Amino acid sequence: MEGFAEILPLLMFVILIPFLFSGFPVAFVLGGVGLGFWLLAVSLGLENPNSFFLVISRIYGGVISKLVLVAIPMFIFMGTMLERSGIARDLLNTLQLMTRRIPGGLALSVTIIGVILAATTGIIGASVVMMTLLALPVMLKKGYDIPLATGTIAASGTLGILLPPSIMLVVMADLLSTSAGGLFMAAIGPSLFLAMLYMGYIFIRVWHNPALAPALDEPDAENQALSTSMILRSFVPPILLIAVVLGSIFGGYATPTEASGIGAFGALVLAFIKRKLTFPILQDVLEQSALTTTMLFGLFVGATAFSYVFALLGGHDLIIHLMELTGTGPWAILTLLMIVVFLLGFFFDWIEITLIILPVFAPVIAKLDFGTHLSDPSLTVSWFAILMAVNLQTSFLTPPFGFALFYMKGAAPKGVKLKDIYKGVVPFVLLQLLGLITLLLWPDLALWLPRTLTE
Amino acid sequence: METLSARIAKVSVWLILILMLVIVTDVTLRRWFVIGSTKLQELEWHIHGALFLLCLGWAYTKNAHVRIELFSEKLGPCSAAAIELLGCCLFLLPYVGAILLFGYDYTAFSVEYNEASASATGLPYRWIIKSVILIGFALLGFAGIARLLEAIVFLFGPKPLAEKTSFMNRPQHTTGAS
Numbered sequence: 001m002e003g004f005a006e007i008l009p010l011l012m013f014v015i016l017i018p019f020l021f022s023g024f025p026v027a028f029v030l031g032g033v034g035l036g037f038w039l040l041a042v043s044l045g046l047e048n049p050n051s052f053f054l055v056i057s058r059i060y061g062g063v064i065s066k067l068v069l070v071a072i073p074m075f076i077f078m079g080t081m082l083e084r085s086g087i088a089r090d091l092l093n094t095l096q097l098m099t100r101r102i103p104g105g106l107a108l109s110v111t112i113i114g115v116i117l118a119a120t121t122g123i124i125g126a127s128v129v130m131m132t133l134l135a136l137p138v139m140l141k142k143g144y145d146i147p148l149a150t151g152t153i154a155a156s157g158t159l160g161i162l163l164p165p166s167i168m169l170v171v172m173a174d175l176l177s178t179s180a181g182g183l184f185m186a187a188i189g190p191s192l193f194l195a196m197l198y199m200g201y202i203f204i205r206v207w208h209n210p211a212l213a214p215a216l217d218e219p220d221a222e223n224q225a226l227s228t229s230m231i232l233r234s235f236v237p238p239i240l241l242i243a244v245v246l247g248s249i250f251g252g253y254a255t256p257t258e259a260s261g262i263g264a265f266g267a268l269v270l271a272f273i274k275r276k277l278t279f280p281i282l283q284d285v286l287e288q289s290a291l292t293t294t295m296l297f298g299l300f301v302g303a304t305a306f307s308y309v310f311a312l313l314g315g316h317d318l319i320i321h322l323m324e325l326t327g328t329g330p331w332a333i334l335t336l337l338m339i340v341v342f343l344l345g346f347f348f349d350w351i352e353i354t355l356i357i358l359p360v361f362a363p364v365i366a367k368l369d370f371g372t373h374l375s376d377p378s379l380t381v382s383w384f385a386i387l388m389a390v391n392l393q394t395s396f397l398t399p400p401f402g403f404a405l406f407y408m409k410g411a412a413p414k415g416v417k418l419k420d421i422y423k424g425v426v427p428f429v430l431l432q433l434l435g436l437i438t439l440l441l442w443p444d445l446a447l448w449l450p451r452t453l454t455e
Numbered sequence: 456m457e458t459l460s461a462r463i464a465k466v467s468v469w470l471i472l473i474l475m476l477v478i479v480t481d482v483t484l485r486r487w488f489v490i491g492s493t494k495l496q497e498l499e500w501h502i503h504g505a506l507f508l509l510c511l512g513w514a515y516t517k518n519a520h521v522r523i524e525l526f527s528e529k530l531g532p533c534s535a536a537a538i539e540l541l542g543c544c545l546f547l548l549p550y551v552g553a554i555l556l557f558g559y560d561y562t563a564f565s566v567e568y569n570e571a572s573a574s575a576t577g578l579p580y581r582w583i584i585k586s587v588i589l590i591g592f593a594l595l596g597f598a599g600i601a602r603l604l605e606a607i608v609f610l611f612g613p614k615p616l617a618e619k620t621s622f623m624n625r626p627q628h629t630t631g632a633s
Contacts, residue, residue: 024542025520032546064504294514297507
């Protein structure tokens with residue numbers, strides 16, 4: 001009996017996994033399995049029959065009344081609104097003209113747009129679908145290598161989850177009890193580094209074999225002359241919005257929540273100026289944002305119930321105990337966690353991984369000590385969170401179940417096969433791993449900026 | 456029941472706009488007039504909470520909650536309906552039931568003690584937001600029952616009726632996971 005009670009928390013995961021794959025909404029499976037185990041514990045006399053009360057107060061205290069989480073619907077609204085106001089289309093047209101003489105120019109433009117979109121919207125689905133619809137047909141028409149084209153779009157589109165303002169970092173900051181603004185700062189270095197890796201890779205590939213990505217030298221009918229006013233008109237609004245939102249957070253003028261409200265308002269104003277703000281569009285954007293928010297928070301509430309029951313049953317002690325039992329140092333634990341998250345990424349999305357895994361391991365992470373590897377030990381949690389974030393960004397790209405790949409398949413022209421998309425992301429997944437390892441060995445890639453800014 | 460949860464949700468989506476205005480007001484007051492308001496800040500998370508709680512059921516009807524469709528997408532409509540039926544019975548409804556049962560006490564407690572914000576300048580009447588938890592989960596329960604009945608009709612009901620259910624045309628995801 002004693003032994004059974006001890007392995008109960010582990011059993012929760014064993015039972016959870018097959019049900020997750022049933023295809024029933026994850027949010028309710030988590031809540032249901034949590035409840036089931038609580039009932040089991042009560043019937044075994046391990047739990048007080050009133051302790052589910054604590055789950056409710058946990059949902060209220062940990063999800064509903066957290067001011068920082070309010071930033072999430074605002075950032076989602078901001079992203080969805082900007083997507084509808086046609087900013088990406090303008091950017092792509094301009095960049096396409098600017099880079100037409102460079103071999104692989106279109107692929108490089110896609111990466112640059114990926115970065116800009118990432119810093120404004122941060123909604124992977126929107127970025128990938130938009131770039132697939134806008135850029136992929138043009139790339140194919142110009143005779144681009146299909147895997148190169150699809151890989152570039154999929155990888156660049158996923159930068160949004162990493163580059164601030166990112167809703168994933170807000171959720172992580174909350175779960176690890178650290179500041180969202182701090183994580184935003186720490187994410188800048190690694191995400192720009194990844195974008196540079198992509199661009200370097202594209203450049204080298206095309207350098208060796210120009211046939212992969214023919215330059216767009218012959219003027220198209222739709223190619224108007226490039227004017228300064230066109231560049232200004234397409235670049236200034238999104239860059240201004242990024243500067244206001246991120247600048248106010250980094251400069252310490254606003255909390256992420258405040259900045260998100262301002263950003264949402266800015267997106268609304270921008271849509272109004274571009275004459276895209278009609279009642280049906282607004283209604284639709286509001287409904288889409290509400291659905292995405294609810295999807296995320298439904299899962300948040302379910303995961304809270306699950307992980308709280310896990311904690312009630314002594315799961316945290318068990319995990320710490322197991323870690324001590326193996327007698328491994330912080331490096332082994334970290335590496336193990338990273339490998340587990342990477343493997344989970346083949347099947348799950350960041351939301352499930354973050355919300356299920358992070359609460360379980362949070363107490364372990366706080367105790368890790370890397371000695372002199374980190375210049376400032378107080379930044380261990382930030383470093384860990386960014387490592388996790390880069391790792392989770394990869395989960396969007398890893399077949400068979402990468403969300404970015406499905407979005408892309410849904411929006412791509414008929415001739416593009418899923419096989420081409422899978423083939424295209426392989427080099428980018430390797431680049432992601434290169435980025436992850438760099439960040440492991442050289443934490444300052446992430447930590448330099450927050451340290452310098454706070455000094 | 457589905458219409459009820461959808462109607463309430465369609466109204467609640469406007470909370471996003473209200474939330475935005477509240478934050479903008481809060482920031483303007485705080486920065487330029489140096490009037491920090493705890494009330495406004497608390498209002499922000501109240502609105503946010505109400506927003507997602509009131510949309511829970513509607514999102515289920517619209518099939519917006521994340522599912523792991525790795526294996527299930529290959530299944531036929533009958534198996535899908537069976538999974539939905541079992542899922543509602545095993546997970547969704549007991550979960551909603553437990554939240555309502557314990558949440559009722561939780562809210563009643565708050566009403567009884569006339570609980571207010573821990574901060575002296577915060578909002579009074581904490582029971583309002585706490586009862587929104589109950590309303591939100593009740594709406595989710597309604598949406599779950601509606602879907603459960605739909606699955607039963609599809610699996611065991613007469614053919615013409617079964618063809619009217621959403622299982623005939625597999626619903627597509629309405630949102631992507633951010």
